[in-house]
Amino acid sequence: MTDLYPEEKRIQNYLFNIFKTISLKYGYEEIEPPILESADIYKKSGQEIPQQMYTFKDKSSRLLALRPETTPSIARMIQNKSLQLPIKWFSISRCFRYEREQTGRAREFDQFNLDIIGSSSMQADAETIKTLIEILKALKLTKKDFFIRISNRKLIEDLLKSINIKNIKEVSRIIDKKDKLSEKDFKLALKDLKLSNQQILQLQKILKISSLNKIKIQSQGLQELKELFSYLKSYKIQDYCRLDLSIMRGFDYYTSTVFEAFDSKKQFRAIAGGGRYDNLASFPGVGYGLGDKILTLVLESKNKLPSLKKQIDYYIAPVSKSIIPKAIQIAEKLRKNYTVEIDLLNRNLTKQIRYASSITQNLIIVGEKDLKNKKITLRNLKTGKEKKILISKL
Amino acid sequence: MTDLYPEEKRIQNYLFNIFKTISLKYGYEEIEPPILESADIYKKSGQEIPQQMYTFKDKSSRLLALRPETTPSIARMIQNKSLQLPIKWFSISRCFRYEREQTGRAREFDQFNLDIIGSSSMQADAETIKTLIEILKALKLTKKDFFIRISNRKLIEDLLKSINIKNIKEVSRIIDKKDKLSEKDFKLALKDLKLSNQQILQLQKILKISSLNKIKIQSQGLQELKELFSYLKSYKIQDYCRLDLSIMRGFDYYTSTVFEAFDSKKQFRAIAGGGRYDNLASFPGVGYGLGDKILTLVLESKNKLPSLKKQIDYYIAPVSKSIIPKAIQIAEKLRKNYTVEIDLLNRNLTKQIRYASSITQNLIIVGEKDLKNKKITLRNLKTGKEKKILISKL
Numbered sequence: 187m188t189d190l191y192p193e194e195k196r197i198q199n200y201l202f203n204i205f206k207t208i209s210l211k212y213g214y215e216e217i218e219p220p221i222l223e224s225a226d227i228y229k230k231s232g233q234e235i236p237q238q239m240y241t242f243k244d245k246s247s248r249l250l251a252l253r254p255e256t257t258p259s260i261a262r263m264i265q266n267k268s269l270q271l272p273i274k275w276f277s278i279s280r281c282f283r284y285e286r287e288q289t290g291r292a293r294e295f296d297q298f299n300l301d302i303i304g305s306s307s308m309q310a311d312a313e314t315i316k317t318l319i320e321i322l323k324a325l326k327l328t329k330k331d332f333f334i335r336i337s338n339r340k341l342i343e344d345l346l347k348s349i350n351i352k353n354i355k356e357v358s359r360i361i362d363k364k365d366k367l368s369e370k371d372f373k374l375a376l377k378d379l380k381l382s383n384q385q386i387l388q389l390q391k392i393l394k395i396s397s398l399n400k401i402k403i404q405s406q407g408l409q410e411l412k413e414l415f416s417y418l419k420s421y422k423i424q425d426y427c428r429l430d431l432s433i434m435r436g437f438d439y440y441t442s443t444v445f446e447a448f449d450s451k452k453q454f455r456a457i458a459g460g461g462r463y464d465n466l467a468s469f470p471g472v473g474y475g476l477g478d479k480i481l482t483l484v485l486e487s488k489n490k491l492p493s494l495k496k497q498i499d500y501y502i503a504p505v506s507k508s509i510i511p512k513a514i515q516i517a518e519k520l521r522k523n524y525t526v527e528i529d530l531l532n533r534n535l536t537k538q539i540r541y542a543s544s545i546t547q548n549l550i551i552v553g554e555k556d557l558k559n560k561k562i563t564l565r566n567l568k569t570g571k572e573k574k575i576l577i578s579k580l
Numbered sequence: 581m582t583d584l585y586p587e588e589k590r591i592q593n594y595l596f597n598i599f600k601t602i603s604l605k606y607g608y609e610e611i612e613p614p615i616l617e618s619a620d621i622y623k624k625s626g627q628e629i630p631q632q633m634y635t636f637k638d639k640s641s642r643l644l645a646l647r648p649e650t651t652p653s654i655a656r657m658i659q660n661k662s663l664q665l666p667i668k669w670f671s672i673s674r675c676f677r678y679e680r681e682q683t684g685r686a687r688e689f690d691q692f693n694l695d696i697i698g699s700s701s702m703q704a705d706a707e708t709i710k711t712l713i714e715i716l717k718a719l720k721l722t723k724k725d726f727f728i729r730i731s732n733r734k735l736i737e738d739l740l741k742s743i744n745i746k747n748i749k750e751v752s753r754i755i756d757k758k759d760k761l762s763e764k765d766f767k768l769a770l771k772d773l774k775l776s777n778q779q780i781l782q783l784q785k786i787l788k789i790s791s792l793n794k795i796k797i798q799s800q801g802l803q804e805l806k807e808l809f810s811y812l813k814s815y816k817i818q819d820y821c822r823l824d825l826s827i828m829r830g831f832d833y834y835t836s837t838v839f840e841a842f843d844s845k846k847q848f849r850a851i852a853g854g855g856r857y858d859n860l861a862s863f864p865g866v867g868y869g870l871g872d873k874i875l876t877l878v879l880e881s882k883n884k885l886p887s888l889k890k891q892i893d894y895y896i897a898p899v900s901k902s903i904i905p906k907a908i909q910i911a912e913k914l915r916k917n918y919t920v921e922i923d924l925l926n927r928n929l930t931k932q933i934r935y936a937s938s939i940t941q942n943l944i945i946v947g948e949k950d951l952k953n954k955k956i957t958l959r960n961l962k963t964g965k966e967k968k969i970l971i972s973k974l
Contacts, residue, residue, distance in 0.1 A: 191661065196609075217589050222676070262583075275586070284638065293616070307924060514814040524605075
């Protein structure tokens with residue numbers, strides 16, 4: 187598991203602050219479900235997740251899981267309480283998945299989630315996608331760096347039906363894995379599911395459709411997507427979004443819109459993923475999850491991570507041990523308005539200055555002589571310039 | 581486990597922000613150790629903690645624990661990396677303890693930790709205690725509401741030795757439980773440990789000592805406490821602090837100073853607890869933990885929790901579905917500077933106003949007629965006053 191030292195935690199806080207700022211801007215409120223949940227709430231989380239869960243029995247023999255994802259907790263929370271609609275929530279939650287550790291995957295990671303519950307309008311789907319794009323833009327990613335792939339479960343099902351595919355669930359799972367398979371293996375997997383050569387060809391054609399106008403079947407999913415894209419246009423984010431019928435998202439609970447954010451070169455796994463889940467809770471819902479690990483990798487690869495250092499306003503250097511009590515009082519005075527550190531190691535002045543230079547520009551030297559005149563020496567560690575200041579003027 | 585709905589999360593964020601602000605003011609940096617740790621790092625965490633841990637074997641048969649407390653992780657982290665001293669860290673960490681659920685105890689809770697590593701000066705102990713008091717004061721608690729009890733492990737050991745007690749560890753554990761026992765049971769427990777009546781009387785006298793001047797034995801612990809109290813005076817917090825030789829803190833790793841924050845009436849368990857641990861890591865350390873649960877109870881009992889409501893700057897009400905695209909554009913324009921929500925439920929205007937009144941003072945009505953004049957209607961939901969505003973002037 188990862189230790190977040192100050193340098194990593196600063197980066198994480200930088201990300202979290204952006205998640206929070208954008209969420210609040212759009213009227214979302216922060217919540218936090220527990221980490222320990224009943225294992226059975228993840229039954230609709232698809233094939234992979236239940237296999238990757240850390241589960242164990244507690245002392246009363248209940249099967250518990252360390253939360254592998256947040257949506258089922260949200261569904262549970264809105265079931266347990268009568269709440270005003272729409273529910274607009276975001277959360278930053280530690281999640282756990284026991285999988286092979288590889289680039290961008292950690293067994294313990296933080297995930298930002300944003301959800302709207304209670305609206306079945308595609309306007310809600312568009313708003314969640316808009317917040318995702320706003321977050322990525324606030325992180326200095328541009329149109330060149332990422333894009334959103336969008337599909338609709340109802341539409342892909344209707345399209346599969348239109349070419350007489352019966353085992354839709356199994357075929358969907360192969361489509362979900364398409365990006366990880368060679369074309370040959372993809373075809374073989376479909377053959378194993380008894381698809382004819384013609385069906386495979388038709389399916390490949392379907393998965394390449396890039397414009398809704400080319401779809402001629404009747405489908406509620408098609409109407410929904412058209413409506414969604416019109417709202418994306420109102421939000422002026424159509425350029426970030428692409429129709430991509432090959433995306434499925436692994437979760438079984440998605441019922442309509444599904445979407446993913448990817449880096450343009452598809453060098454990494456999905457940055458974020460989400461969709462509409464109308465049957466998971468007592469109300470229709472839509473939302474997405476955005477993990478911190480892939481996002482950090484993407485930002486690193488594009489040199490978009492800020493360099494953040496420890497920085498305080500003042501460092502107080504007492505020249506000897508007997509002066510510490512007075513130095514503490516000066517530190518406390520400054521702490522009313524500033525961030526202030528004082529020597530804790532009884533170092534000599536040279537060592538104190540070396541340390542202070544790494545964290546501040548302003549050094550205050552507290553010495554016997556100055557104190558007699560009720561003064562201290564303020565040194566600018568950048569320019570080396572010093573001046574005496576009355577303690578009462580600090 | 582607890583679900584934090586927006587109202588609870590707002591309270592938690594209020595606490596967390598104060599923890600962070602004070603920590604940064606004193607030059608501490610945020611870190612975050614993982615939740616899953618090797619169970620064996622908690623061997624020095626005393627008697628209770630290992631019994632309360634959630635442990636389980638992962639798929640590679642390693643015995644893991646859900647972090648029951650943070651100090652051992654910090655000791656591990658400083659061992660794993662070469663770092664500049666002093667290390668001044670704080671963290672807000674989810675912790676897990678499987679204990680009987682009762683008021684102020686939850687199996688999953690958040691704990692604020694603040695630590696100084698690398699300084700053996702009592703100045704460090706004083707600084708950590710000062711930050712704790714600053715936090716409680718920032719939460720509007722006063723001298724009347726809480727106090728800090730302080731002791732020193734070396735001193736109490738020397739005092740026990742001075743009355744010929746040999747089984748110091750066992751006796752310390754009974755002292756640790758003193759507050760939970762009647763006087764009779766306390767004496768009985770000491771008798772079981774073979775203390776004579778005279779020793780018990782002497783011990784009771786020792787535990788009541790309230791001034792360092794009354795202690796006449798030679799002890800490094802006594803010197804440390806004297807130094808600590810002189811620094812507490814420099815920090816002008818001596819009025820918050822009391823010598824109390826009856827406190828032990830359960831953890832085995834404390835070697836010197838130990839302290840606890842309590843509500844004045846001792847109505848609740850300790851709000852915070854900490855101490856010096858000079859042998860846990862490769863450097864001497866001192867720090868404390870402050871859980872969110874007892875703190876919240878104390879603040880509630882004293883009516884010091886702020887009432888925090890969802891509050892946004894503007895609510896945008898489109899009067900009909902066809903107007904939504906234009907309303908979205910107005911919302912987006914305002915979102916550059918404000919927090920803005922827009923109707924997602926296709927509600928009629930009356931319902932929208934009812935909802936909007938619960939979260940904002942400013943309602944923007946977007947209607948056909950106004951739009952023709954490139955205007956919207958801004959209604960103050962408090963006064964009911966309306967005015968038309970050019971969209972370009974928003």
